[in-house]
Amino acid sequence: MNASLEQRSNASVQASPDRRIQINTSPNAGEVDFSPLGDHRDDLGQDFAALDLVSVADLLRNGFVYPPHSIYRDVKIAATGFDPQQDMYEHPRFHFAFQAELAHSRPPADAISDDELLAIYNQLLCDSVKRATAGIHSPWLLQSGGKDSTTMAIALAQVRPETQCLTYLGGNEEDEVASAQLVARELGLRHQALVCDPGRAYDRYLAMVPRTPLLTADFAALSYVDLATEIYQNGGDGIIDALGSDQYFGVPLHRQDRILAILARGLRVPKSVFNSRLVSRSFRLCFALATLQMHEFERYFPGSRFSDTEVDELFGQQVAAQSRKRMETFRSDISAAASAEAVRRISLVVGESAHLAKGMYAAKAMSLRLVYPFADPRLRDWIFNDVPNDRLIGPGGVNKVLMRNYIAQHFEQLPYVMSKGCFRFDLRGLARQRFEQVHAFAMQTRALLPGAPRWLEAHHSRLDNKYFASKFYLLAMTLPWLLSRMHPGAAAAVTPDVSAVS
Known part of the structure; x- marks a missing residue:
């Protein structure tokens, strides 16, 4: 099924070689104009054929699509740090101009x-x-x-x-x-x-x-x-x-940020460790072990997400490495960053495309x-x-x-x-109330993510742990949107009869 998906996607790109949409999504440029998208489905025949597999992997690994990419192959975004005048399809260049060391000479504390x-x-x-x-x-x-x-x-x-x-x-x-x-x-x-x-x-x-x-x-x-x-x-x-305002005020690192940066080593932790009774019941243990598997830069992004191994299992093929490779777009700025705070600020700007x-x-x-x-x-x-x-x-x-x-x-x-909190959502409540519905979506999108039903079934009893409920949330957000593009014109596509799903 996945080979067929790739063939259909490639055919779409070849059939529409001149279709290259770029949208400026930086809030510094004012309100975003989505009109260049038009009705994407009507223009291309079916959105499913234009989906970017690596962007789906981005969503599962980090909760957002790495800019300048989007969920579609033929749509790129000029987020903050990208010049909207450049071609986002051919070697897009990222540069964030609001690092502290790039400021003009700021006045001394007593000057004003x-x-x-x-x-x-x-x-x-x-x-x-x-x-x-x-x-x-x-x-x-x-x-x-x-x-x-x-x-x-x-x-x-x-x-x-x-x-x-x-x-x-x-x-x-x-x-x-x-x-x-x-x-x-x-x-x-x-x-x-x-x-x-x-x-x-x-x-x-x-x-x-x-x-x-x-x-x-x-x-x-x-x-x-x-x-x-x-x-x-x-x-x-x-x-x-x-x-x-964070991008120009700055984002000082705190003790927890520094500890997580030290823990993020890009290691592979055996799946059996997370399945053990002791670990699977503890959000803190799961979070710490998951951090060991992450790249330091990606650990700055919030939440618990799917590991590279899990993403490949969801797809039934290796896709995660291509998602991680998208960090290279930001490598020059990361390497030039003068401090850990400067790197954190870059991660904030990159993640802004999701926020x-x-x-x-x-x-x-x-x-x-x-x-x-x-x-x-x-x-x-x-x-x-x-x-x-x-x-x-x-x-x-x-x-x-x-x-x-x-x-x-x-x-x-x-x-x-x-005492600053965050913009929370009841992840565990969503898993309790909508498991069967999301499982039905997973069954209907198996052509794209054949491993999603298996993951949901294997982790059904663990969704009272926020670590696993966070991953459920990522599937709950992603699957119905993909399904609506896989079956264009099907009004009931995102409201399946869950009673028919065992």
């Missing part, structure tokens, strides 16, 4: 007062928000309660006070709702919270799949789908996302505008070049000092700012 810095920051941020939200009639802020979204809420209260704030409660480990509610209340903004229901979120994803232009499996993608659908159903027409894509694809599917005010070039360039180093990363690795000082003008210590 905090009051002046904060006044300029406020003006640039408000101007960015005003420009980004122009034309949005009912704006909604994705408000995590952390530094970035709190800063964004302060600016929105000044220039778009009608904004509705929406906070996602994805698991019982989180504490951001109380912080987000406090921020919204004090600023006079309306606030709602959406509690994660994995079954509801997945149903919304399946409904969205046929309209989703490309594919990512970011671990917050289902949360984003849930939020985007909620905003649409409540009359919103635009989403404000507070991502985008931002989840919102871009969901917003496109729901016909919502999506804006990233922190990605505004004027704001970015001022912070990167004109703010003293100690207001970016402070002593002891305190990040975003300028942003913290900005928040302190309005609030006392916020719990979520003091």
